[in-house]
Amino acid sequence: MTALLSFLASNPAISGMLASVIAVLGWGFHQRLAGAKAERNRQATAEASARDVADQVQNDIGALPTDAARKELKSWARD
Numbered sequence: 001m002t003a004l005l006s007f008l009a010s011n012p013a014i015s016g017m018l019a020s021v022i023a024v025l026g027w028g029f030h031q032r033l034a035g036a037k038a039e040r041n042r043q044a045t046a047e048a049s050a051r052d053v054a055d056q057v058q059n060d061i062g063a064l065p066t067d068a069a070r071k072e073l074k075s076w077a078r079d
Helices: 002-010 012-063 066-074
Strands: none
Touching: 002 012
């Protein structure tokens, strides 16, 4: 067993292939994490945009006088 391990470790072709496999696996893992981070950033941007619209609507509703707000809400209520 020791002879086999020393042969594999001392053979530059096998060591190079093993290093290449490890490098490819590391690169793939890095790309996967980068993709996940990009998706989280995209979703955070979309949520911030939606929150801005919701805040704008809330401010517009708050700016209405009470009578105008009641009149507007009556059009949405079922009779």
